[in-house]
Amino acid sequence: xxxxxxxxxxxxxxxxxxxxxxxxxxSGSTIVRLLIEMATGVWTGxxxxxxxxxxxxxxxxxxxxxxxxxxxxxTHQTNTLLRAKRRLRRRGVAPLEAERTVLIVxxxxxxxxxxxxxxxxxxxHQQHQTQAPEGAWEDWRDSHYAEELKLWSxxxxxxxxxxxxxxxxxxxxxxxxxxxxTGPMALSxxxxxxxxxxxxxxxxxxxxxxxxxKGIHRPxxxxxxxxxxxxxxxxxxxxxxxxKYSKSSPAIADILNTYAL
Numbered sequence: 001x002x003x004x005x006x007x008x009x010x011x012x013x014x015x016x017x018x019x020x021x022x023x024x025x026x027s028g029s030t031i032v033r034l035l036i037e038m039a040t041g042v043w044t045g046x047x048x049x050x051x052x053x054x055x056x057x058x059x060x061x062x063x064x065x066x067x068x069x070x071x072x073x074x075t076h077q078t079n080t081l082l083r084a085k086r087r088l089r090r091r092g093v094a095p096l097e098a099e100r101t102v103l104i105v106x107x108x109x110x111x112x113x114x115x116x117x118x119x120x121x122x123x124x125h126q127q128h129q130t131q132a133p134e135g136a137w138e139d140w141r142d143s144h145y146a147e148e149l150k151l152w153s154x155x156x157x158x159x160x161x162x163x164x165x166x167x168x169x170x171x172x173x174x175x176x177x178x179x180x181x182t183g184p185m186a187l188s189x190x191x192x193x194x195x196x197x198x199x200x201x202x203x204x205x206x207x208x209x210x211x212x213x214k215g216i217h218r219p220x221x222x223x224x225x226x227x228x229x230x231x232x233x234x235x236x237x238x239x240x241x242x243x244k245y246s247k248s249s250p251a252i253a254d255i256l257n258t259y260a261l
Contacts, residue, residue: 001218002209004203005200005203005207007038007204007207007208007212008038008041008065010037010038010040010042010043010062011041011042011043011084012042012063012069012070013042013070014045014068014069014190015068015070015192016042016071017098017099017100017195018067018072018074018097018098018099018100018105019071019072019073019098019099019101019102019160019194020075020098020100020101020102020219021033021036021044021072021073021074021075021101021102021104022075022076022077022101022102022103022104022107022114022155022159023074023076023103023105023155024076024077024090024108024111024151024152024155024156025111025114025115025116025118026106026110026111026112026113026114026115026116026118026244027104027105027106027111027114027174028104028106028111028174028177028178029074029076029104030037030053030061030112031093031174031177031178032102032104032172032177033061033072033074033175033209033254034059034061034208034213034258035177035190035193035204035205036071036072036168036190036191037059037061037063037066037071037203038204038207038208038212039190039191039196039198039201039204040071040189040191040194040196040223041196042070042071042196043062043063043066043069043071044061044063044070044071044072044073044247045063045064045065045066045067045068045070045072045073045074046061046063046064046065046066046067046073046074047067047073047074047075048065048074048208049063049064050064050066051064052128053226055123058211059212062110064115066068067185069260071194071196072102072194073098075197076155078134078151078154078155078158078159080144099162099168099169100163100167100168100169100170100195101159101163101169101170102170102172102190102193102194103156103160103163103169103170103171103172104172104174105154105156105171105173105174105255106173106174107175107258107259108148108234108237108238109224109226109231109234109259110174110175110258111174112145112148112149112152113137113141113224115148116137116140116141116144116217117131117132117137117141118139120132120136120140123126130219131220131221134192134222134224137224138225141224141226141227141230142227144147145226146230147232149230149233149234149237150237152237153237153240153241156241157241157244160245160249160252161167164248164249170189171252171255172186172190172256173253173258175258178209179191182207183204183205184201184205187201187203187204187205188201188202194251227246234261238259238260239260240250242256242257242260
């Protein structure tokens, strides 16, 4: 008999421990938020207020802009404890005081083009539902990729260093979370860290990825490429970070090693 799962309508919950959902822009935080909400039944929040997400279809992220009573709070900042607090106070909102972090990591060769795609359509004042033209990517890549790679590295190390204890930090590899073979288990591990052990993570994962995520994924007409110089720079950056964490946090080094192969 075919098993099915009824996806919940998320709610706010005052029992949630303050948790940051940190990612470099372009790392897939929207998909991760969707999976978390459907697996826990609790809204995710954000230090931002993106109305396209708040009013989104097929799924509206009603926790967008909230930092309390949510299961995790989206942030792209590397100095959240300073800049984000000032921004929130100016808006009259109490700042996020995260006790732990879920850190989404994605191969920079995937995350940086994704960030570019967002910026391209934002600057065009359009929704980024399709891939930006390949020529536009190549022009932007040649002038911006190296600096973005530095930002990607700084972001990762900021969160890994400031939430270093195992009970404070859960690193989720985006590629593992969205892959058929590893996604359900990755989701189960993630929700367990958040305090919501799941007995049907596999069914939830399949339902989300097959139905709801179709309104979030952008179709690709080409695979963004790097020139040899930028690819070598990416490998150099990854190797430096792997060396840094190889003894203190071998699990982190193992994740990054999958990008350096």
